[in-house]
Amino acid sequence: MSPRTLLFPMAVGGLGTAQVESLRSLVERISLAHHRTTRQLLSYLFRSSSDGMSASAPSEITRTWCVHTDSELGRVLIHRLQVATGQALATTTLARFGGPLSLSNVIHLKKSGKVRYCPICLENDLLEQEIPYGRLLWELRGVSCCPLHGVQLHSSTGCGGVGGKRIALQSRPRAIGVCPDCGSVGRRCETPILIKAGSVDLAIAHSISKVLALSEEECELVTGPAVREGIKAVVDCRFEGNTIAAARAAGIGRGSICTWLKKHTSVGLAPLVQLSIAGGADLSAMLVGRFVSADVHATAVELKNRLGRTYLRSSATADEMRQHLSNALECDEAPSFKRAASALGVSTEALRAAAPVLAKALAAKHRVQREIRSGDAYSHALSVYMQARSALLSRGKAVNQKSLQLHSGLKASLGRHGPRYRAMHDVLSDPARFELPS
Secondary structure, eight states, X not given: OOOOOSSOOOOOTTTTSTTOBOHHHHHHHHHHHTTOOHHHHHHHHHHTOOSOXXXXXXXXXXXXXXXXXXOHHHHHHHHHHHHHHTSOOGGGSSGGGTTTEEOTTOBOOOTTOOOEEOHHHHHHHHTTSSSOOOBTGGGBTTOOEETTTTEEOEEOOSOOOSSOOOOOGGGOOOBTTBOTTTOOBTSTTSXXXXXXXXXXXXXXXXXXXXXXXXXXXXXXXXXXXXXXXHHHHHHHHHHTTOHHHHHHXXXXXXXHHHHHHHSOOOEEHHHHHHHHHHTTBXXXXXXXXXXXXXXXXXXXXXXXXXXXXXXXXXSSOHHHHHHHHHHHHHSSSOOOHHHHHHHHXXXXXXXXXXXXXXXXXXXXXXXXXXXHHHXXXXXXXXXXXXXXXXXXXXXXXXXXXXXXXXXXXXXXXTTTTOHHHHXXXXXXXXXXXXXXXX
16 A cells, blocks of 8 residues: 555656656645645745745745755755645656756746746647646747747737636636636637747757657766766767857857856756757757757857847847837837847947937837727726726725636736726726716
């Protein structure tokens, strides 16, 4: 008879493959199985242990889910979950590569709470199990498509159900494969448009997915000296030993590769992906010190735009900057000036100096569009809150901030005075202004 565990030992999805489940998704599915919110489950998990970890740990984890670095909190979380479920969870994060690789800034964060997923993967999961699971690959920065089905990842835009009842805020499920508004398993309430992924996006996704598919035994071969040996092999085979040429082709700093080879420092995952694709090499083989040719190709600008954090100062001329701003102005949804500069790979100061008039026009157009979106959000929230107010009054219940949000299912951020907050404040302070004449 197997020993009892604190939590249900739910099997990790895609274990041993590139489609391995993320730790966040696993925790959310376990929470649903225990009829608890994610924070309640983590609070119980940390409270039931006796190693003195801070009581604020659950809120720190659920705020960003940055459990991939070699931090004390991440290590403790994985250890406690492994003990509580009785199964190995090392492959659900990137922490297994935390020694030779730098894992800072590896997560694709969405402050709005939206999630990214492959619609085809979720649909296929429904045929095999009750609740679809979220892949670790979907949460990584630079990955924008599903390498298995060749389509762009879909960012959830909210429930697509029309006229359906919304789940109360305190009862909403938190799982990537479930709509939090209506509870639709597989997010079938949404209608994502399948967009074919580009060759560069697929190359990045395939490269990272092979790393995720490495077994625990293979991960033990990924050491600092092995990574440096793999980098040297790529530079020697593809760039005749010229580290500067290799750095330029990969879209990274010209002295980066030389620094990696001479100093015993951790190397970021993103620049390694850039170097492997620029050199036509298999990233998983490079991490263990070998060079294996791969049929991939991308320019430095393409790689830098998707993965890079630095920009190539000399990659764009003044004429190219002016043309880039002109194209941005013609877009229906004008990007912010900062985003336009980042997309071209130049600093905001350089872009503004090259075309001050166009820069000012772009900033003004983006500001107007932002005000229009804010007005639309205010009008929608006002209508929803007024309907909730009428329903509460008809039932003889109190109308306040909490009851309005719970009944309408529309949460307003009280920390900042956004359109939802302003709409709720107006409904509570002067509802007569917005009531329709009978």
